[in-house]
Amino acid sequence: MSRDTRVDAPDDPDEIFVDGADWEQVIDAVTDETLTVNMGPQHPSTHGVLRLVLELDGEVVRRLNSVIGYLHTGIEKSTEYRTWVQGTTFVTRMDYLSPFFNETAYSLGVERLLGIEAPERAQAVRVILMELNRIASHFVWLATGGMELGSTTVMTYGFRDREHILDLFESQSGVRMNHAYIRPGGLAADVTDDFEERVRALIKLLPERFAHYEELLLRNPIWNDRLRGVGVLNQERAMALGVTGPLARAAGLPWDLRRAQPYCGYEQYDFDVVTEDASDSFARFLVRLEEMRQSLRIVEQALDTLPGGPVMVDDKRIAWPSQQELGPDGIGNSPEYIRHIMGESMESLINHFKIVTQGYPVPAGQVYSAVESPRGELGYAMTSIGTNKPYRVHVRDPSFVNLQAADEMSRGHQVADVIAIVASIDPVMGGVDR
């Protein structure tokens, strides 16, 4: 166990509960001996537009209030006005660092409502893409976290290495982020012929890069001093606050949905659920570093056993009709298919028209589908009333839930530690404000 470096343990002298939006009151309620500092929403180290109202006693944090909503996009609400298929293009933009996880969780939910299951090949490709996405996301966490601790080298390295993975994503889906590649029923298109070759290159390259980070940081005295004993959140409190993902695993809780509730065929793959006991920011660093290795293990196994066959369900009422073949622009139309609907079959043309303009109805019901995103449990609670649009899509985003632990982790620490702590939570504001 690590020592707790806080000046004094967290307490609740006169807890301020904020239920409305009147932040002036919060600031006024703070006593005179302390200094209230407003960090953000425009601040170099608040991960986008997180605003932190810090109550400082000297440099020691007495209370931290996180104010969210500056990146509110209304994505959850917007999905109610679009068809079920169009939903994927929305949800992928929420937590923009883990687009494939959003798409998969959403698609799994819709598939369950429809009572279908994506073909095996699509499931395996989803796993490969998700695990690579996890590595890319952890790279960004390492890069931004390093930069916030003043290590610009880690930043350039992290973004450099992530770019290799984004290149692969671009080659498959046409875009670096916000892919809308994973769809209810399967994938938008099959992977390209050089997919395996590209992934193999990554499997070869990335372990070298992981070793670089270990060399640079694992025994770096300042990196250790800055992270060890900082932001301790023990297992009990993590569970009480609903914290999941690397934060919970760094507190020794072996909770990983890939193992606990396997989806997309995770039960076939051999991997370790990485845990640490120290519960501090350094433990989270170790967990994420090892998780990247485990992700690569899964990618390798999934690639070795990649099944053939279709990547979309064989149901013309659900399968998006046009993406039968990958065009030079990434996603395109098959000339053969165009000929079929334009020249041969009136019924096919009608089907195409109906699906593209109206989508398909989804049987009434409720579903909660969750995946293990890089930040924790990413869940989609969806309600259908039998129409072609969702009645409600609610997202349990791990960034949002984990962020509520920031106050408890920060109390008694210094301002500089708040930076390290928020970085160790790794919140993505696109996911927090939906």
Add this chain to the structure above:
Amino acid sequence: MMESASVTAEVIVAQAVSIFDVGDGFVLPVLIKLVFVLALFFVLPLVGGYLEHKAMGRMQARRGPVEAGPFGSLQLVADGIKFIQKEDLIPRAADKWVFAIAPGVALVPAMLIFLVLPFGPGVFALDLELGLFYALAASSVSVLGVLMGGWASANKFSLIAGLRAGAQLIAYELPLILAAIAVAVQAGTLSLVGIVEAQANFLIPGTEINLWFVFPQILGFGIFFVAALAELSRPPFDMPIGDSELVFGYMTEYTGIKYAMYMLTEYAGMISMSALTVVLYLGGWQLLPGVPLPGCEAGGGLFDCSPVGVISGVLITIGKIMALVFVMVWFRVAFPRLREDQLQRISWLVLIPLSLLNLAVITVAKVVF
């Protein structure tokens, strides 16, 4: 007592004639020296800055500046021109006079240090008898400008940064000076030229082997260099700037030329602190211990030099300075930022006891041998 003191002074002054002392007049040498100091002050920091850009880029898998000038070498000049064009903003709540003066208060002392730094045989503006004292004193005035800027900005981040800078200076001035005192004890003089000469003449007791002070005082060298980094607020000791915590510290509200003055202070500080380290520990303009410069005769091959000797001496000094600047850049690339309390702990619990130990050992050794 009086006699011996004056003799020492005479010896030092007699050796230390600047090559800029031409003619019998007063005005001409002073003008030449001013030009010399200003040229050093404005050119060397740019060279150091370019080195930082390129070395850092290389270590971080990027290229650094490439557009301005050959290989991007004029990037800092371009930056300077850009800063001049920027609007000079003063926050409404700021203490206007203090806000305006502060960058100058930081900049001028950084310039004044260059007066006493010896760059080669006779290549210096002044050889003060108390040169080391003067240099250290001038270097610690700069922080006043930082404190003033932090206070006058009427910004909480700036204020915290100013106070951090003040606390940092107090903490690291002590090990810096204690390490420097040990050098002065060993050299028997406070004159920077005298210290260089003392290194050229220092022999391991009982042998004929000449050594620089870095070898007997390797501990003091480490302390001095780390403390100098902290004095300059260079990473990993850049808490007063701490861009991830304090936006940009005491410089947050500054724009344009005033901001550029703070930046120039930092780079000039890198050069002057490196130059001091070279003079105190690395044998000044000597190429290798015990090897006289070409064309130099007196003082262990350090003085009375031909032009070749002068030029090579200057190049050697600048080379050593740039090597130290490179190490500073390397620190920046390799380490994250320390936390404020960790910074204080390192100084009070590690550096100061070690520097006292270093001073005691050197003093005893000086008496014994």
